[in-house]
Structures are given as structure tokens and as C-alpha cells.
Amino acid sequence: MRLLADHPHGRVSFVETRHLALLDRPIEARGELVYIPPDRLERHTREPREESAILDGDTLTLVRDGRRRAMSLRENPSVALLIGSLRAVLGGDRARLERDFTINHAGTPDAWILDLLPREPELTPALRRIHLVGRGGQVERVEMIETDGDRSVIEIGDARS
Amino acid sequence: MTTGGRLARFFGWLMAVVLLVVLVVKADYSADMSVFLPRSPTPEQALLVDQLQEGTVSRLVLVAIAGGEMAQRAQVAKAMAAALRSSGTFDLVTNGDEAALAKDRAWLFAHRYLLSPAVDAQRFTVEGLRAALTETLDWLVSPAGMLIEDLVPRDPTSELIQILERIESGTQPRRDAGVWVSRDGQQALLLALTRAAGSDLDGQEAALAEIDAAFASARAALPDAEALALVKTGPGVFAVSSRATIKAEVTRIALLATAIIVTLLLFVYRSVPVLLLGLLPVVTGALAGIAAVSLGFGVVHGLTIGFGATLIGEAVDYGIYLFVQRGGADSDEAAMVGLWPTIRIGLLTSICGFGVMLGSGFPGLAQLGLYSTTGLIAAALVTRLVLPAFLPAKPKLRDLTAFGEALVRMTAALARLRWLVPVICLVGLLVIWTHRDGLWNDSLLALSPVSPEAQALDARLRADMGAPEASALVVIDAPDRETALGQAERVAETLSGLVEEGAIAGFDSPATYLPSLRTQQARxxxxxxxxxxxxxxxxxxxxxxxxxxxxxxxxxxxDAARQGGPIGADALAETSFALAVVSMLNEGADGWRVTLPLRAAEDAAGNLDMDAERLTEALAETAHPDGVTLRLLQLKRESDALYADYLKEAIWLSLAGFLAVLVLLAITLRSVVAVWRVVLPLLAAVLTVTAALIMVGQSLILMHLVGLLLVVAVGSNYALFFARGSGADGIPAPRTLASLLFANLTTLAGFGLLATSSVPVLQAIGLTVGPGAFLALLFAAMLSRPRWGRAT
Known part of the structure; x- marks a missing residue:
């Protein structure tokens, strides 16, 4: 975690793959993640369509087809846990993560794995755990596993900028 | 006067008073805001008045629970909502609680194929389905994906999103702990729609009391909840508190004015019987005034009676002149004969001043005009015809000659300062000239008895509630509901275009929740x-x-939607959308009316702005069948225009009144010099008062202007005595001078008390006329011309 906090990322590419029981095959989104310390995370999707999700403080704003839609994390705890924890990981915000999750880690500082289990599963009944894989100060892969077996994998590319 | 003549006058007066008392007792009284609304409104103004008095918005109460802990606030808000819902006093109570929200969502979801604007034949072709499903898949990989994931098997075309987009959830209040909260999260919010009409103030008051009681018992049920506080706002809250304020103020002012004047008269007369006699014209005048207003307007407004306090100070003057004049050893009935013409001219000038207000389209002013003219005439008649009947030929009245002589000497001393008057006038002119911009407060709100703090609270709660006051409305009138809803749908198309253009930020429509039958069937x-x-x-x-x-x-x-058929208004009953629909769709006397509130867009500078021309143009291009009317009502602009009309009218009336006073003086005095000597101190008083008001930072409202006219109308009474001075030296005789001072002091007391009022219209009149009348006397004294040219 300390390594992450020491290396706040600027701009990274990502590929998110969602594996849903509902669907025959996984669906994918690609784009860029921009983290601006301390608490702003921007997710700019390029494919399959232009869309931006901007998490700033407590507000998540979705911009799609030129329309802005704002939602409060407080009102959507499940969204809060997922995108909020991604922000906490990128920002190396250990306190925040430890508030919401029990953390197990394995590996070396060079190649590590973090396993996050929600402390209060009843708040987000859909989320089973979050699995992080990283190398040094860089998160390479975020995997969110839902209780119904659906999962979402975010592969994070090299830092750009 | 013969005994028979006295008796005849006495009984004549008694009968008149009995008749007046009957009229006064039978009169209708009000203290609502109607006094500020125009008597003969334009169609737009009529619409505005209708919205203010009868619109559903006028039944809304916004409630906030502040203090304590969030959990306590939420608990109280939920308990209150439950209590208020079961009270039967409210048509609807919403506080964003989880159950209600879930119910709303479920309802929208269940009726999505009737409500979604995207549902048309194309949507369910192969291409349409593919496009809709692709869009849904795109949602699934977005951060919002998990919110819709579970709905996809039932709603793969995402009709719910289409509906929610239309409802613009961004305007909903924030939620915390299962209830609506303010943007800072420090208050729990509740919205209640009273069953009582907005114009039914008693009903509104009862509903507000119900809210207070629900809060008190919800708070009492919680331990350690003393820190919780209740805040309410809304048109009903304003109207009820304004009424209470006006009632309390009018009672307070009337009692205090009576007390002060009684004390003053006791001090002067030192006789209770004489005091009571002196009050006869006042009481008769007040009764006559109220009776006249009741007959002329059908209803007497509380504010009119408030103004009436000034009548006490004015009407008592005539008695003072009579008693002081008769209060000398050498005095007999003839002593008054010389003074009557002067008093008569004074009365006529007052009537000119108050009388022009009768022509005002502002009911508050017109009532004031009728009340005052009638009251003054009645008071003068009683003094002239009835009071002497009560007085013995040689009444034991206090002789104030010595006091009067002292006043004469003082006046002579003041006259040496006459050069000060033009100086003061010049300074006054200069002050007015340098402040000529922004002299007038140009908002109708300036007349409202609602305090700026209460208005600010209202604006804040509305913003928190996501219900900012609509700056404009599109009003549709149609013969039946179906036509009205259909037209609302056509207008919504136009408005959606305007939202895209950026001309407006958004709008709301009842057809979003209750589409017309035709649209439902087409879907x-x-x-x-x-x-x-x-x-x-x-x-x-x-x-x-x-x-x-x-x-x-x-x-x-x-399949189920196809079998289910269309929905009617009753289908909404269990949802919070019912509030949205009843607030926008109403049946009136002439059919159905839809009001679509528009939200102004923020311009680059962050100011709310609306391109009214573009709106008008776009609405004009919107098709509508015969029998359907389509209008744009800009609330702020309309109410400001209304106020501007009042102000313009007040300026003309004041000028007309002033001119009438001049003409009257010219006819009665028949001397330009004499007119000048009456008018000069009045002008000086007007300039001084205006400059002083500006200096103390008062922003002038039309009541100040009316007040200035009254300075002329009332002040002339005093100035006339100097211009027509019965003394050879241009200073009135000692006893006359004493009576003038006392008369002036009672007037000052009457108007001066209004100045302490928290009701802006009363305060403005008081602040202007009280000091103005006194200054008129002072300046008249300073400008008097003692001819003896010696210093004593």
C-alpha cells in the first residue's frame, strides 16, 4: 500500500471485462483512467462508446451522449464500494480500504496480490470480494467478484502522461 | 344653539353611529396577500394571481428538521410523514423514504411500456431492438452497470432508463439514512401538500398546526432529541404568518396610538369629559371609514385598518382646534368662526391627497384612500356639527393662551433661521440627485410582509428540495383532460428541443407520469x-x-402490458408522482389547465437566465387545436411588471394629487403669494424627508411616494394657518398656534407608530408622513414673516 501511495498514478489505460451469467460471452470496455489526488477519479471510456464517469468526492457524474447524470455515492452504496475502492487503491488510501474491507496480502513488494473482503457484506450483498494484482507501485489488475458468480476484471496498462 | 337643535344633532349623530356600527360589524375582514394584487388585472396578471392564490404550488409546505443527529432527524421525519399521511389534512406527504422510493420505482417499471417516450413501432422492429439492446450492453460495462444488471432480463431495451432520464432524477433531493436531506446533509426534508386551498388561510393555519403537533410528538417519542428543531416554509406559511403579523401589528399600533393620543389630550385638556368629546370625531371617522371600505370593496383589509391608526392622529386635530380655541375666558362660539375656513381648506387638501388614491389599481392604496377621505369628512362633520352641541355656551376648557404666547415667541425666533430652509432644500436636492440611480426598490417582494430572512430560508429549502421556484410556466388551457395532456405532450417536444438548444435547463410535465390516452394507446x-x-x-x-x-x-x-391497457390518474394514487400530476394538471371552471414549470439555464456567469423571446417564438410555432390556448407566464417578470405598474401609477397619482392641492389652494386663497407660502414649507418637508430616507439607506418603495403625497396633503393643514395667519404679523394667534402644535403632535404619534411596524407598507408610510408632517409645521413656522422686526 505504501508503494501505491508513493506513486500516485496520473493517467493509465484500462480494459474492463465483465463476465455476466446473463450473457453468452464477456463484454469489454476500453479507455483511460485518470487519478487526480486526493479524491478525483476519471474513467474515460473510448469503446464501445464514448463515456466519462467522474468520481469527485461523494459525487459520481456520468457523461454520455452529452448528457450529465450525477449520483451520490451515499445513496448507492454498491457503486460506492466498487468505484470508491478503485479510487482508494489508486490513491494508496489504506485507511479507506481498511475501513471497508479486511485485507489479505501475499507476494513480494515487486509482485503482490491483495485480497479485499467487505467488512459489512449486508451493505453490498452483490459483492463477494475484490482481488488486486500489482507490481511495485503499479496496480495491474483489479478483479471484482460478485456473489452471483458475475465478475468484472479491470486490466490497467502502463502509466502514460 | 337651541336645546331642540342640540338634541336633533345629537340623535342624528347617534343614529348615524348605530348604522355605521352595524355596517362595521357585518363587514368582511381579510389579512391575506390579495391587497397587493391588482384590482383589474390583465390576462397575464390574472394568471399570476390565480397561480399565487389557487395554484397547487400555493398548497405546498416545505418542512425541514434540523439539529441533533442524522439518525434522529431521519426517525422524526419518518414518524412525521406517517402521522401527517394519516391525518387527512394533506393530499400528499413525501420524504423520500426507502419504501416510497421503491414503490415509485416499481410503479414506473410496471408501467414502463406506457410511460417510456422511446416506445414506438420502430423500437420493436429487429433493427430497433438491436439498437436498444446494444445500448443496454453498453450500460452494463459502465460504472452504472450494476444498477441495471438485474433488470436486464425483464427490461433489455432499458425503458426504465428512458423514463428516468425524462424525469431528470438530478432534480431530486439528496437522500441519507433513508430520507430526503438538504444538500449539506444537516437537515431532513419533507414535502406536504395541504388539502386546504392556498387562499383558505384558516385551513392553511390548521394544516401548519398539524405539522407542528406531528413534529412535537415525534420528537417527544425519541430520547435526547431536544436539539431537533422544525423549520417550515412555503406560500401557506408566508400567508399565515403575514396574516398574524398584520393582525398583531395593527392591534398594537391602534392601541398604542390611542394611548399616546389620549395621554397627550389629557395633558392638554386636563379633563376626562373633554377628552371623551375629543375622541368622538375620531371614533365616528374610523367607523365611517371602515363602513365605506366595506361597502365599496366588499372586504376590509387588515392593512387598511392599520393605516387607520393614522386617522386617529389626523381626525383628533379638529377637536383640538375647537377645544383650544374655545378654551379662553374671552372665547365664545364666535371664536371658531374665523378658523373654520382654514380648517375647511385643510380638510379639502387632505381629501385631495387621499382621494386620488381611490383611482389606484392597487387595492391597498384604493382602500386607504376611501377609508381616509370618508374618515376625515366624518370626523370634521362631527366636530363642526355635533361637538358644539355637547359644549355649554361657556365650557370650562383649559386656557392655553400663555403657552401659545410662548410658542409665538419661539416661532419668531425660528423665523430668524429662515435662511436654513433653502439650504436644507438644496442639500436635499443634492442628495436625491446623487442617489437618483437605484432610488426605487423594483421588486414586488419589497411590499411583502414576509421578511427577507424568511424569503432566503424559502429559497434555500427549495434549492435543497431540488424544487427551485419555477421562473416561468407554460400554461395550457383545454376543454378536457385528454386534450390538455395531448397538448402537454406536444409542448414537451418543443421544450425538449429548447433544452437541447440551451434556452432552458429543463421542464416538468404531467404527461411524463400520465401520458394522454392517445399516446398510451399508440404505445x-x-x-x-x-x-x-x-x-x-x-x-x-x-x-x-x-x-x-x-x-x-x-x-x-x-405481453402483460398489452393485456393491461392504458392507465388513468387513479393509477398514480399510491406514488409520489401523484403530487407532480395534481400540481401540474387541474380542473378549473372553464376546463382543464396544465402548468409546465420551466427551469432557467445558468449562463456563463452563473446567473439564471431564460431566453424568453426564443421560448415565445417556439411556443407560437407549436401546433394546437382550436379551443386550446397556450401561454408563457414569466412569474418574476410578471410580478415585477405588476409592481412597476403600481409605481408608475403611484407617481402619476402623486403628481395629480399635488396638482389638485395646488389648484385647490389657488382657488381658495386667490393669491399666488399665499399659495407659495403654503407650498414652500411642504416642498421643503418633502425634500428633507426624501433625502433623509436615502441617507439612512432606505430603498424607496411606492408607499414612500404615497407618503410624500400625504406629507403635502396633511402638512398643508398646518402651513395654511401660517399663510392665512389670523394674527396681523403672519404668525397665527397664540391659541391657534398651541392647537396647531398639539394637532401636529397627535399626527406625528399616529404616523410615527406606523414607522415602528415590521410590515414594509405600513412602515414606509409612517417613516415618511410622521416626520414629514412635523417638518411641514416647523418649516412653516420658520418661513413665517413676523412683521414687527424686533427681537424679544
Whole structure:
């Protein structure tokens, strides 16, 4: 975690793959993640369509087809846990993560794995755990596993900028 | 005067008073805001008045619970909502609680094929389905994906999103701990719609008391909840508190004015019988005034009676002149004869001043005009005809000659300062000239008895509630509900275009929740039957990861929607959308009216702005059948225009009144010099008062202007005595001078008390006329011309 906090990322590419029981095959989104310390995370999707999700403080704003839609994390705890924890990981915000999750880690500082289990599963009944894989100060892969077996994998590319 | 003559006058007066008392007792009284609304409104103003008095918005109460802990606030808000819902006093109570929200969502979801604007025949073709499903898949990989994930099998075309987009959830209040909260999270919010009409102030008051009681018992049920506080706002809250304020103020001012004047008169007369006699004209005048207003307007407003306090100070003057004049050893009935013409001219000038207000379209002013003219005439008549009947030939009245002589000497001393008057006038002119911009407060709110703090609180709560006051409304009038809703749908199309253009930020429409029957049927007709839909779905999903097998619930739901048929207004009953619909769709005397509130867009500078011309143009291009009218009502602009009309009218009336006073003086005095000597101190008083008001930072409202006219009308009474000075030296005789001072002091007391009022219209009149009348006397004294040219 300390390594992450020491290396706040600027701009990274990502590929998110969602594996849903509902669907025959996984669906994918690609784009860029921009983290601006301390608490702003921007997710700019390029494919399959232009869309931006901007998490700033407590507000998540979705911009799609030129329309802005704002939602409060407080009102959507499940969204809060997922995108909020991604922000906490990128920002190396250990306190925040430890508030919401029990953390197990394995590996070396060079190649590590973090396993996050929600402390209060009843708040987000859909989320089973979050699995992080990283190398040094860089998160390479975020995997969110839902209780119904659906999962979402975010592969994070090299830092750009 | 013969004994028979006295008796006749006495009984004549008594009968008149009995008649007046009957009229006064039978009169209708009000203390609502109607006094500020125009007597003969334009169609737009009529619409504005209707919205203010009868619109659903006028029944809304915004409630906030502040203090304590969030959990306590939420608990109290929930308990209050439950209590208020079961009270029967409210048509609707919403506080964003989880159960209500879930119910709303479920309702929208259940009726999505009737409500979604995207539902048309094209939507359910193979291409349409493919496009809609692709869009849904895109949602699934977005951060919002997990919110809709579970709905996809039943709603793969995302109709719910289409509906929610239209409802613009961004305008909903924030939620915390299961209830609506303010933007800073420090208050729990509740919205209640009273069953009582907005114009039914007693009903509003009862509903507000119900809210207080619900809060008190909800708080009492919680331990350690003393820190919780209740805040309420809304048109009903304003109206009820204004009424209470006006009632309390009018009572307070009337009692205090009476007390002060009684004390003053006791001090002067030192005789209770004489005091009571002196009050006869006042009481008669007040009764006559109220009776006249009741007959002329059908209803007497509380504010009119408030103004009436000034009448006490004015009407008592005539008695003072009489008693002081008769209060000398050498005095007899003839002593008054010389003074009557002067008093008569004074009365006529007052009537000129108050009388022009009768022509005002502002009911508050017109009532004031009628009340005052009638009251003054009645008071003068009683003094002239009835009071002497009560006085013995040689009444034991206090002789104030010595005091009067002292005043004469003082006046002579003042006259040496006459040069000060032009100086003061010049300074006054200079002050007015340098402040000529922004002299007038140009908002109708300036007349409202609602305090700026209460207005600010209202604005804040509305913003928190996501219900900012609509700056404009589109008003549709149609013969029946179906036509009205259909027109609302056509207007919504136009307005959606305007939102895209950026001319407005958004709008709301009842047809969002309750589409017209025609639209509902068209949407139903566009739903294919089960087999056709399944076939098209299979074709559409050939290349997609989402397959028909997983979408059986979708086929079931579309089938159910086809069987279910259209919905009516009653289907909304259990949802909070019922509030939205009843607030925008109402049946009136002449059919159905839809009011669509528009939200102004923020311009680059962050100011709310609306391109009214573009709106008008776009609405003009919107098709509408015969019998349907379509109007744009800009609330702020309309109310400001209303106020501007009042102000313009007040300026003309004041000028007309002033001119009438001049003409009257010219006719009666028949001397330019004499007119000048009456008018000069009045002008000086007007300039001084205006400059002083500006200096103390008062922003002038039309009541100040009216007040200035009254300075002329009332002040002339005093100035006339100097211009027509009965003394050879241009200073009135000692006893006359004493009576003038006392008369002036009572007037000052009457108007001066109004100045302490928290009701802006009363305060403005008081602040202007009280000091103005006194200054008129002072300046008249300073400008008097003692001819003896010696210093004593």
C-alpha cells in the first residue's frame, strides 16, 4: 500500500471485462483512467462508446451522449464500494480500504496480490470480494467478484502522461 | 344653539353611529396577500394571481428538521410523514423514504411500456431492438452497470432508463439514512401538500398546526432529541404568518396610538369629559371609514385598518382646534368662526391627497384612500356639527393662551433661521440627485410582509428540495383532460428541443407520469404480440451476447402490458408522482389547465437566465387545436411588471394629487403669494424627508411616494394657518398656534407608530408622513414673516 501511495498514478489505460451469467460471452470496455489526488477519479471510456464517469468526492457524474447524470455515492452504496475502492487503491488510501474491507496480502513488494473482503457484506450483498494484482507501485489488475458468480476484471496498462 | 337643535344633532349623530356600527360589524375582514394584487388585472396578471392564490404550488409546505443527529432527524421525519399521511389534512406527504422510493420505482417499471417516450413501432422492429439492446450492453460495462444488471432480463431495451432520464432524477433531493436531506446533509426534508386551498388561510393555519403537533410528538417519542428543531416554509406559511403579523401589528399600533393620543389630550385638556368629546370625531371617522371600505370593496383589509391608526392622529386635530380655541375666558362660539375656513381648506387638501388614491389599481392604496377621505369628512362633520352641541355656551376648557404666547415667541425666533430652509432644500436636492440611480426598490417582494430572512430560508429549502421556484410556466388551457395532456405532450417536444438548444435547463410535465390516452394507446399498439416479438428478438440478438432464451421475462412483461391497457390518474394514487400530476394538471371552471414549470439555464456567469423571446417564438410555432390556448407566464417578470405598474401609477397619482392641492389652494386663497407660502414649507418637508430616507439607506418603495403625497396633503393643514395667519404679523394667534402644535403632535404619534411596524407598507408610510408632517409645521413656522422686526 505504501508503494501505491508513493506513486500516485496520473493517467493509465484500462480494459474492463465483465463476465455476466446473463450473457453468452464477456463484454469489454476500453479507455483511460485518470487519478487526480486526493479524491478525483476519471474513467474515460473510448469503446464501445464514448463515456466519462467522474468520481469527485461523494459525487459520481456520468457523461454520455452529452448528457450529465450525477449520483451520490451515499445513496448507492454498491457503486460506492466498487468505484470508491478503485479510487482508494489508486490513491494508496489504506485507511479507506481498511475501513471497508479486511485485507489479505501475499507476494513480494515487486509482485503482490491483495485480497479485499467487505467488512459489512449486508451493505453490498452483490459483492463477494475484490482481488488486486500489482507490481511495485503499479496496480495491474483489479478483479471484482460478485456473489452471483458475475465478475468484472479491470486490466490497467502502463502509466502514460 | 337651541336645546331642540342640540338634541336633533345629537340623535342624528347617534343614529348615524348605530348604522355605521352595524355596517362595521357585518363587514368582511381579510389579512391575506390579495391587497397587493391588482384590482383589474390583465390576462397575464390574472394568471399570476390565480397561480399565487389557487395554484397547487400555493398548497405546498416545505418542512425541514434540523439539529441533533442524522439518525434522529431521519426517525422524526419518518414518524412525521406517517402521522401527517394519516391525518387527512394533506393530499400528499413525501420524504423520500426507502419504501416510497421503491414503490415509485416499481410503479414506473410496471408501467414502463406506457410511460417510456422511446416506445414506438420502430423500437420493436429487429433493427430497433438491436439498437436498444446494444445500448443496454453498453450500460452494463459502465460504472452504472450494476444498477441495471438485474433488470436486464425483464427490461433489455432499458425503458426504465428512458423514463428516468425524462424525469431528470438530478432534480431530486439528496437522500441519507433513508430520507430526503438538504444538500449539506444537516437537515431532513419533507414535502406536504395541504388539502386546504392556498387562499383558505384558516385551513392553511390548521394544516401548519398539524405539522407542528406531528413534529412535537415525534420528537417527544425519541430520547435526547431536544436539539431537533422544525423549520417550515412555503406560500401557506408566508400567508399565515403575514396574516398574524398584520393582525398583531395593527392591534398594537391602534392601541398604542390611542394611548399616546389620549395621554397627550389629557395633558392638554386636563379633563376626562373633554377628552371623551375629543375622541368622538375620531371614533365616528374610523367607523365611517371602515363602513365605506366595506361597502365599496366588499372586504376590509387588515392593512387598511392599520393605516387607520393614522386617522386617529389626523381626525383628533379638529377637536383640538375647537377645544383650544374655545378654551379662553374671552372665547365664545364666535371664536371658531374665523378658523373654520382654514380648517375647511385643510380638510379639502387632505381629501385631495387621499382621494386620488381611490383611482389606484392597487387595492391597498384604493382602500386607504376611501377609508381616509370618508374618515376625515366624518370626523370634521362631527366636530363642526355635533361637538358644539355637547359644549355649554361657556365650557370650562383649559386656557392655553400663555403657552401659545410662548410658542409665538419661539416661532419668531425660528423665523430668524429662515435662511436654513433653502439650504436644507438644496442639500436635499443634492442628495436625491446623487442617489437618483437605484432610488426605487423594483421588486414586488419589497411590499411583502414576509421578511427577507424568511424569503432566503424559502429559497434555500427549495434549492435543497431540488424544487427551485419555477421562473416561468407554460400554461395550457383545454376543454378536457385528454386534450390538455395531448397538448402537454406536444409542448414537451418543443421544450425538449429548447433544452437541447440551451434556452432552458429543463421542464416538468404531467404527461411524463400520465401520458394522454392517445399516446398510451399508440404505445400499446406498437408492442408486437409474443410470437412476433420472440422472432424479432432472435433475429436482433443473433450477433449479440444477450440471447432470447434469457429474455423470457421480457416477453412476459410486454405481453402483460398489452393485456393491461392504458392507465388513468387513479393509477398514480399510491406514488409520489401523484403530487407532480395534481400540481401540474387541474380542473378549473372553464376546463382543464396544465402548468409546465420551466427551469432557467445558468449562463456563463452563473446567473439564471431564460431566453424568453426564443421560448415565445417556439411556443407560437407549436401546433394546437382550436379551443386550446397556450401561454408563457414569466412569474418574476410578471410580478415585477405588476409592481412597476403600481409605481408608475403611484407617481402619476402623486403628481395629480399635488396638482389638485395646488389648484385647490389657488382657488381658495386667490393669491399666488399665499399659495407659495403654503407650498414652500411642504416642498421643503418633502425634500428633507426624501433625502433623509436615502441617507439612512432606505430603498424607496411606492408607499414612500404615497407618503410624500400625504406629507403635502396633511402638512398643508398646518402651513395654511401660517399663510392665512389670523394674527396681523403672519404668525397665527397664540391659541391657534398651541392647537396647531398639539394637532401636529397627535399626527406625528399616529404616523410615527406606523414607522415602528415590521410590515414594509405600513412602515414606509409612517417613516415618511410622521416626520414629514412635523417638518411641514416647523418649516412653516420658520418661513413665517413676523412683521414687527424686533427681537424679544
Amino acid at each position: 400499446l399498439a406498437s408492442l408486437p404480440d409474443r410470437d412476433a416479438l420472440a422472432a424479432r428478438l432472435t433475429a436482433a440478438t443473433a450477433d449479440l451476447p444477450l440471447k432470447t432464451e434469457r429474455l423470457q421475462p421480457f416477453l412476459d412483461d410486454v
